[in-house]
Amino acid sequence: MNAAIILFPGSNREGDVFRAIAATGGKPTLVWHRDHELPKGVDLVVLPGGFSYGDYLRCGAIAARAPIMEAVRAHAAHGGLVLGICNGFQILVESGLLPGVLMRNANLRFICRMQHLTVERIDTPFASRYDKGQTIKVAIAHGEGNYIADEETIARLEGEGRVAFRYCAADGAIGGAGNPNGSMNDIAGIYSQGLNVLGLMPHPENLIDPLVGGTDGRGLFESLACK
Numbered sequence: 001m002n003a004a005i006i007l008f009p010g011s012n013r014e015g016d017v018f019r020a021i022a023a024t025g026g027k028p029t030l031v032w033h034r035d036h037e038l039p040k041g042v043d044l045v046v047l048p049g050g051f052s053y054g055d056y057l058r059c060g061a062i063a064a065r066a067p068i069m070e071a072v073r074a075h076a077a078h079g080g081l082v083l084g085i086c087n088g089f090q091i092l093v094e095s096g097l098l099p100g101v102l103m104r105n106a107n108l109r110f111i112c113r114m115q116h117l118t119v120e121r122i123d124t125p126f127a128s129r130y131d132k133g134q135t136i137k138v139a140i141a142h143g144e145g146n147y148i149a150d151e152e153t154i155a156r157l158e159g160e161g162r163v164a165f166r167y168c169a170a171d172g173a174i175g176g177a178g179n180p181n182g183s184m185n186d187i188a189g190i191y192s193q194g195l196n197v198l199g200l201m202p203h204p205e206n207l208i209d210p211l212v213g214g215t216d217g218r219g220l221f222e223s224l225a226c227k
């Protein structure tokens, strides 16, 4: 698994995702946002978390227009894998690679804590190492993670089984207090129509080592590694 991690001014989780990919047998490399081409033979493009361009305008709005994004769009259009984590998810919606928008959290606060999620489907390149319906515990750290889309888009995402992860309580219960930011339908992550693009707000790359809180994020990188 050759992975290109795109580095924008203000990215801050590129090191974490680099380690997660390397720890699960992949070969990560960093690519500067001003580049126009991805390295040859790249299987996976990662848009990491952080505060690209200082979160000005809207989180991810400026990064979505960076020179490298044209190559990322072409990679996705040819069925290549793209993973956007947190700020990366924001960049994916701002660039039109995924539908909807990420608004300020419902409580208008930056939320940094552990969070439980349900794995909605496992027949994808990103989730095959999980069990269907499994509850996993990962980290969240965002101010704009409140996923919103029009009714038709939400119905299409649900109808096509494109919700990847949902926020839930520790016992797996969906709804209510399990939802940290007000996201519609408790959506924590969604797939593109071809299931080759995944955007999610939580940070699986921070949960790959038992020394730092758990290993529930590892499954995502192990799924990609055995792709």
Ligand SMILES: NC(=O)CC[C@H](N)C(=O)O
Pocket (backbone or CB within 6 Å): 048, 049, 050, 051, 052, 055, 059, 085, 086, 087, 088, 141, 142, 143, 144, 145
């Ligand atoms: N951890 C992150 O990627 C932060 C995401 C984004 N800048 C926000 O605050 O919503």
